[in-house]
């Protein structure tokens with residue numbers, strides 16, 4: 154059965170683009186939905202024949218009202234998986250519960266370090282030697298759900314925010330399509346609050362830890 158994927162964006166949508174370009178067998182990008190009409194990624198989606206919609210959070214008086222309309226738009230596409238790709242809104246507990254186990258996010262840090270905003274600047278200020286990105290299931294605690302995969306990049310002595318974020322973004326574009334592919338292949342299992350990736354869906358004996366190596370210079 155083909156799995157429908159709905160991707161939510163707020164801006165340029167480069168992670169969405171990486172997922173679309175990876176053309177995952179067995180998956181169909183059913184829609185790209187933005188909370189801003191000026192989200193750059195909408196044009197790419199439309200050019201690729203993907204349904205697009207805008208649900209503008211500013212048109213609603215409360216988070217609850219916005220999330221209800223957003224969920225109705227998402228559900229009209231009958232998603233098996235909802236992918237947050239630079240979607241810059243905090244979601245209500247009701248929304249998150251509705252999509253439990255089928256809502257994932259990418260965060261530009263090695264969680265649980267640096268949840269929230271401005272991760273690259275904070276990593277530089279903290280003087281950490283490695284930084285990276287995490288794909289995780291979404292729970293009602295911000296940037297806290299079970300981690301599916303992480304990519305590590307070195308922090309170099311002469312890094313600034315722009316260089317470090319570019320190095321992390323390159324890895325985001327590798328691990329997010331990878332995580333979506335695992336989900337579509339039903340290789341991700343949630344067990345005791347942790348996400349495990351099976352080697353080929355053959356059962357608990359064959360869990361593997363997905364290791365992603367950094368191949369940037």
Ligand code: GRF
Nearest residue numbers: 165166167168239259260261
């Ligand atoms: C990415 O760094 C993502 O991790 C973060 O916001 C950024 C979105 O970039 N949540 P894009 O819209 O996917 O290009």
